[in-house]
Amino acid sequence: xxxxxxxxxxxxxxxxxxxxxxxxxxxxxxxxxxxxxxxSVPGFRPGNVPMGLVKKMYGKSVKAEVINKTLGQKLSExxxxxxxxxxxxxxxxxxxxxxxxxxNADTFTFAFDLGLAPKFDASLNANNKLTEYHITVTxxxxxxxxxxxxxxxxxxxxxEEVKEGDVLTGLLKEVGNDAAPIQKxxxxxxxxxxxxxxxxxxxxxxxxxxxVTFNPMKAYDSAVEVASMLSIxxxxxxxxxxxxxxxxxxxxxxxxxxxxxxxxxxxxxENTIADEAAFRQKVRxxxxxxxxxxxxxxxxxxxxxAVMKKLEAVVFPDAFLKRWVLATSDKEKMDAExxxxxxxxxxxxxxxxxxxxxxxxxxxxxxxxEDVEAYAKEVARMQFxxxxxxxxxxxxxxxYAQEMLKNDQQLRGLVERVAENKVYAALxxxxxxxxxxxxxxxxxxxxx
Numbered sequence: 175x176x177x178x179x180x181x182x183x184x185x186x187x188x189x190x191x192x193x194x195x196x197x198x199x200x201x202x203x204x205x206x207x208x209x210x211x212x213x214s215v216p217g218f219r220p221g222n223v224p225m226g227l228v229k230k231m232y233g234k235s236v237k238a239e240v241i242n243k244t245l246g247q248k249l250s251e252x253x254x255x256x257x258x259x260x261x262x263x264x265x266x267x268x269x270x271x272x273x274x275x276x277x278n279a280d281t282f283t284f285a286f287d288l289g290l291a292p293k294f295d296a297s298l299n300a301n302n303k304l305t306e307y308h309i310t311v312t313x314x315x316x317x318x319x320x321x322x323x324x325x326x327x328x329x330x331x332x333x334e335e336v337k338e339g340d341v342l343t344g345l346l347k348e349v350g351n352d353a354a355p356i357q358k359x360x361x362x363x364x365x366x367x368x369x370x371x372x373x374x375x376x377x378x379x380x381x382x383x384x385x386v387t388f389n390p391m392k393a394y395d396s397a398v399e400v401a402s403m404l405s406i407x408x409x410x411x412x413x414x415x416x417x418x419x420x421x422x423x424x425x426x427x428x429x430x431x432x433x434x435x436x437x438x439x440x441x442x443x444e445n446t447i448a449d450e451a452a453f454r455q456k457v458r459x460x461x462x463x464x465x466x467x468x469x470x471x472x473x474x475x476x477x478x479x480a481v482m483k484k485l486e487a488v489v490f491p492d493a494f495l496k497r498w499v500l501a502t503s504d505k506e507k508m509d510a511e512x513x514x515x516x517x518x519x520x521x522x523x524x525x526x527x528x529x530x531x532x533x534x535x536x537x538x539x540x541x542x543x544e545d546v547e548a549y550a551k552e553v554a555r556m557q558f559x560x561x562x563x564x565x566x567x568x569x570x571x572x573x574y575a576q577e578m579l580k581n582d583q584q585l586r587g588l589v590e591r592v593a594e595n596k597v598y599a600a601l602x603x604x605x606x607x608x609x610x611x612x613x614x615x616x617x618x619x620x621x622x
Contacts (some may be wrong), residue, residue: 175244177252185290185491188267189252191245192283198240205236234276245284259291261491261524262498289494294485296529297536298605302480306473306602307612307620309465315614316458323457324430326562327440331429336380336422339366343424346404349387349417356418358404363420369395385421390414443565460564465614472620474598478526480605481533485525495521530597537600545592546585550575553588 176192210228211221218224253260270285298304336342341364348355365374373393377386390400391414401411431437438447447453496513499520533539554574558566578584 175248177248179256182290184493185292185489186494187288187290188270188285189249189264189288190270190283190285191248191252192281193241193244193248195280197248198237198244201240201244202233202237205240206232209236237276241282249286253288258288261289261291262495263502264288265494265498265501287494289491289498291528292488292490294488294529294532296481296484296532298477298480298484298601300604300606302605304473304476304480304602304605304607306607306609307469307617308609309469309612309614309617311458311461311465312614315461316454319457319461320433320454321430323441324433324437325428327437328428328430330426333425333427334382336365336377336425337427338374338378339427340364341426342377342420342422343426345419345421345423347419347421349419351416356404356406356414356416361403361420363403367399368393380422382422382425385419387417387419389417441564465617468617472617473602474594477598477601477605478594481529481601482522482525485529488525490521490524492517492521495524530593533597533600534593537597539593539596539600541589541593541596545596546588547575547579549592549595550578550588554578 175194175197178190180188206225206228209232210223210225213223213228213231214220215223215227215231249264253264264286267285267287272283274282330341333340341362343360343362346356346358346361348357365377368374370393373388376388380386390403391397391411394400394403397408397411400406400414401408404411406414431440433450433453435447438453439445441447441453442456447456496510496517499513499517500508500510551568551571551574554571555566558564558571558574578588
């Protein structure tokens with residue numbers, strides 16, 4: 175097979191392959207023999223179909239299939255041998271590819287357009303100044319977290335006088351409709367969620383057995399909420415303008431847990447915290463750990479931004495890439511107009527992928543199975559924390575992580591994140607790093 179390549183221009187090159195009978199004929203004969211052995215043709219026993227008939231029936235399609243397969247193999251081998259860093263996939267060049275006559279010709283020429291990756295250096299150095307933040311954990315932050323734990327592990331208790339936030343249970347009854355009044359037993363309401371503050375205040379200070387008269391639609395200004403509270407249809411609530419009496423039969427209030435050994439055990443496990451001082455110290459360490467992760471995340475963003483800035487002026491074969499995206503995308507989901515809007519983001523993603531690959535090679539970074547499993551467990555731990563499960567046993571974290579790793583999409587995401595974190599850590603060793611103490615409030619402003 176003869177393979178030629180043009181000199182690259184604007185990061186595009188054309189590879190031309192000329193395929194001759196010696197490149198494909200033996201494989202075609204082999205495939206046709208297989209067809210003859212398997213073919214079921216009326217009038218002939220299996221395996222006894224004349225080869226001439228087999229060639230007439232299948233020769234053209236088999237020849238096309240073998241040539242296409244051979245082209246793909248040879249083109250891939252050429253790209254690998256020549257160490258060409260191509261973007262996307264080769265695209266057929268119809269202008270430089272002569273018409274194909276499979277029946278009458280035996281030598282064929284095919285031309286393919288290739289988009290080439292530009293040359294660049296993605297690594298950082300001492301001229302790149304980056305800030306590593308250390309977020310200050312204050313006593314107020316610790317106190318709020320302690321209060322949060324106490325509130326989370328609190329309980330609902332019955333009280334005798336209504337305060338803001340209490341949930342009331344009682345009898346709701348329509349006023350002025352003696353014939354068929356709307357009535358709801360064991361109706362529940364929370365004045366805190368009423369839109370009308372004056373009506374809400376009418377409940378505060380009331381005691382068990384007291385009766386409050388109010389207009390539900392004026393109180394909530396929501397037909398959906400009123401319909402739910404009265405167990406009627408939304409359409410009925412929309413036309414409702416009557417007052418109702420509410421007889422208070424039960425008042426329930428959420429009461430925070432006491433800061434004692436019982437709370438310590440619920441948060442951190444049995445026999446792990448000796449006293450309140452140790453509990454507050456543990457809370458502080460936990461906040462510091464979370465803040466460190468936030469700071470590490472911000473550092474990663476800054477490292478990535480510094481790398482991307484180096485690639486800002488790097489030219490890419492945009493015309494080829496856009497053509498490739500349109501050629502390989504679902505026509506209903508991607509057209510030229512949509513591509514123009516989304517291309518900048520696509521190009522940034524491509525730049526980062528190329529930069530990351532280069533940096534992993536430069537710093538000899540490898541992502542091992544153990545790295546991904548450990549990171550999956552950390553992700554699992556963070557997810558459990560969002561649901562208030564602060565200290566899940568290792569066996570459950572491992573089991574949850576293994577389930578995540580069975581999902582191909584999740585696995586790819588975890589591998590990518592581990593690779594990125596390793597790249598950030600490597601670049602940290604070559605850039606100029608300044609450590610800065612910062613308040614949690616000011617740190618949050620950095621993301622604005």
